Amino acid sequence: MPKAKADLLQGTLDLLILKTLALESMHGWGISQRINQVSDGVLNINQGSLYPALYRLEQQGWIESEWGSSDNNRQAKYYKLTRAGRKQLAEETEAWGRLSGAINQVLGTT
Amino acid sequence: MPKAKADLLQGTLDLLILKTLALESMHGWGISQRINQVSDGVLNINQGSLYPALYRLEQQGWIESEWGSSDNNRQAKYYKLTRAGRKQLAEETEAWGRLSGAINQVLGTT
């Protein structure tokens, strides 16, 4: 039985997270909910993808974190974009545009 | 030294190959050249990605192959889309549209 297709296009998760944080600082769980919501449920981020991605991004210095309290009074780690993250976001956005545009060109979806 | 970014969005190679073969049967080497050309050099398919992908697609029954002679009188394996491949192409095209659209929605590139 063929399994369901991936929930994401590989390589775009970082971009999605950075963009979401550019609009507003939030905690990891909230980020994934926000993305799901904004995409009308099309993009679903698994926890097993989310947290490693956040760790990666923080290691790269693109986001930084701080523990705080969520709306529901739970402990949550709040992330926000750094200056380097903003730069990275611009680059990845540009790369996404270039690549997705090229694909659409091949598909004839001009 | 940061290495160059990926040449492709992972998961889209099959789609690109299927689409290219939908327009015209061709050999592997030619497929990669065609995609490079149509995308204005943006999409570059490594041989180490191409041939495994072709093998994969043939195993799935989406393309079939036949040995022939290329324009330059070299032995070349010509691939063409099967009926199942056409169906797969339609599905993957739809998935691509859905996912890339969702990403653009998150990016605000309405």
Add this chain to the structure above:
DNA sequence: GGTTGTCTCCTAGATAATCTACAAGAGGCC
């Protein structure tokens, strides 16, 4: 007729991102 270049196919191993599946703390509620 040897050498070199180019076309074309192919493979092995490494890399890295994502998925599946699980574990666990902590607050709110009954």
Add this chain to the structure above:
DNA sequence: GGCCTCTTGTAGATTATCTAGGAGACAACC
């Protein structure tokens, strides 16, 4: 006290792609 939900996390498997080659065969030139 027990249960539900929020929130973070980890381990291992999967899989696509990349890097880095190898090899045959025709063409072209000396």
